[in-house]
Amino acid sequence: MMNNAPGSPHPGTGTGTGTHPGPDPTAAVHAQNLTVTRGPRTVLRDLGFTVPRGQITGLLGPSGCGKSTLMRAIVGTQAKVTGTLDVLGRPAGHPTLRTRIGYVTQAPSVYDDLTVRQNLDYFAAILNPGRHNADRRHDHVTRAISDVDLTTHADALAGNLSGGQRNRVSLAVALLGAPELLVLDEPTVGLDPVLRRDLWTLFHDIAASRGATLLVSSHVMDEAERCHRLLLMREGQLLADDTPDALRTRTDAETVEKAFLDLVDRAKEKAETTGTKEPTR
Numbered sequence: 001m002m003n004n005a006p007g008s009p010h011p012g013t014g015t016g017t018g019t020h021p022g023p024d025p026t027a028a029v030h031a032q033n034l035t036v037t038r039g040p041r042t043v044l045r046d047l048g049f050t051v052p053r054g055q056i057t058g059l060l061g062p063s064g065c066g067k068s069t070l071m072r073a074i075v076g077t078q079a080k081v082t083g084t085l086d087v088l089g090r091p092a093g094h095p096t097l098r099t100r101i102g103y104v105t106q107a108p109s110v111y112d113d114l115t116v117r118q119n120l121d122y123f124a125a126i127l128n129p130g131r132h133n134a135d136r137r138h139d140h141v142t143r144a145i146s147d148v149d150l151t152t153h154a155d156a157l158a159g160n161l162s163g164g165q166r167n168r169v170s171l172a173v174a175l176l177g178a179p180e181l182l183v184l185d186e187p188t189v190g191l192d193p194v195l196r197r198d199l200w201t202l203f204h205d206i207a208a209s210r211g212a213t214l215l216v217s218s219h220v221m222d223e224a225e226r227c228h229r230l231l232l233m234r235e236g237q238l239l240a241d242d243t244p245d246a247l248r249t250r251t252d253a254e255t256v257e258k259a260f261l262d263l264v265d266r267a268k269e270k271a272e273t274t275g276t277k278e279p280t281r
């Protein structure tokens with residue numbers, strides 16, 4: 001399903017003819033000519049980008065632009081993916097990537113009839129089975145619960161938590177295996193400003209202390225300022241792959257939001273000048 005660009009002689013080696021430079025072996029994610037169709041629609045079109053390791057890359061764009069689809073392709077759960085998509089040096093979806101990637105979907109995936117700790121214990125037992133790992137599991141679970149600031153709720157049933165708290169249980173599950181790449185789909189949606197700030201502090205801690213790579217989607221542009229790098233998307237296409245500073249400088253804008261709007265206008269103008277149609281949705 002992955003890395004099957006027509007004419008690509010070496011799957012996974014990024015030998016396509018896209019506009020992005022060749023593969024960077026140190027990159028966490030490298031995409032070239034990446035296209036995804038869902039039903040009759042082309043929802044991602046010819047994307048080329050690189051996500052550097054050990055940093056937070058924000059994936060930003062309006063609702064429906066294709067952020068979740070791109071994340072699903074990266075973690076290997078999306079069908080009908082063509083082009084090159086390498087993740088941690090392997091083609092996306094490779095079985096060895098399963099334990100190296102943590103993925104948190106928009107809908108929290110937790111068992112409502114288990115407590116926070118029991119949820120974590122369950123997933124920890126899958127990652128590190130056996131009695132001889134019991135102490136290790138206990139430490140990992142306690143640390144993950146503390147990381148997401150749910151220690152005082154460790155014995156509460158997940159079904160009795162707020163939406164934001166349940167999201168944080170999902171995040172704790174993803175942190176359990178100390179993944180090299182964390183893919184977080186709108187992790188701060190619906191959270192109050194204090195929790196949002198605390199989560200972003202946690203993301204920076206994870207990147208700095210564990211050297212993990214984080215790919216975080218959001219449609220809230222002020223969150224862009226908290227990222228090391230940004231992928232700005234619109235209608236299945238990439239408008240920019242840059243740092244927030246470089247984006248603001250390049251567009252002479254005060255904020256990333258203004259830079260994004262400027263890039264949208266430029267893309268429209270270019271499409272009108274060249275007679276290219278806007279992408280069909």
Ligand SMILES: Nc1ncnc2c1ncn2[C@@H]1O[C@H](COP(=O)(O)OP(=O)(O)OP(=O)(O)O)[C@@H](O)[C@H]1O
Binds near residue numbers: 043063065067068070
């Ligand atoms: N199962 C599906 N079948 C066909 N099209 C789909 C399916 N799921 C999503 N799409 C379409 O794919 C496009 C991208 O959806 P996606 O969920 O990736 O966007 P998004 O940027 O993550 O949106 P949001 O911010 O609202 O979550 C949308 O136009 C959507 O209608």
